[in-house]
Amino acid sequence: MRTIYTSIRKALKEQGDFKKIALWREDIANISKEQVFGLPAVFIEFLPIQWKQLSNQAKQGDIALVLHLISSRLDYTPIDDDDEFQSELDRLELHEKLEGVLTSIQRPNGGRAMLLETNLDHSPSELFHDTLSFVFPLVTAQAKKETEQIVNLRDLSFH
Numbered sequence: 001m002r003t004i005y006t007s008i009r010k011a012l013k014e015q016g017d018f019k020k021i022a023l024w025r026e027d028i029a030n031i032s033k034e035q036v037f038g039l040p041a042v043f044i045e046f047l048p049i050q051w052k053q054l055s056n057q058a059k060q061g062d063i064a065l066v067l068h069l070i071s072s073r074l075d076y077t078p079i080d081d082d083d084e085f086q087s088e089l090d091r092l093e094l095h096e097k098l099e100g101v102l103t104s105i106q107r108p109n110g111g112r113a114m115l116l117e118t119n120l121d122h123s124p125s126e127l128f129h130d131t132l133s134f135v136f137p138l139v140t141a142q143a144k145k146e147t148e149q150i151v152n153l154r155d156l157s158f159h
Helices: 002-015 026-030 081-104 141-155
Strands: 020-023 041-046 051-053 059-072 114-119 127-139
Touching (some): 002 020, 002 041, 002 081, 059 081, 081 114, 081 127
Parallel strands (some): 020 041
Antiparallel strands (some): 041 059, 051 059, 059 127
């Protein structure tokens, strides 16, 4: 998980649109605009992993995570519908950027992240709290090595 977290953090920092990137904590859900950090912010929550033991050293599992996107509502009353529409587009663009960053990360011992679910916050609070759920399929290096050895043994012909 450490390497996935580091990879996500690095990629989001390079992307440049997110002012705060950290691990998710439950108390963040109750934060108010006055107490807040730089916005937009992304918090990464790792969900429980169910591992499948492939051998003594090797295992396989899906690393599921949720990105919590905290962003601000308009600080002003929109002059017209175009103002509000642009703000909505900006928010949806942040979702697209998050998805693009995560699905571009290639794990050395696993595949790319797959987007599973997007949840837009429709509450009337002063901050938006949207979530995007992803899964990274993962096979440990030992498992990959053992699988390659099995494949290589199949290629041998015995006479």
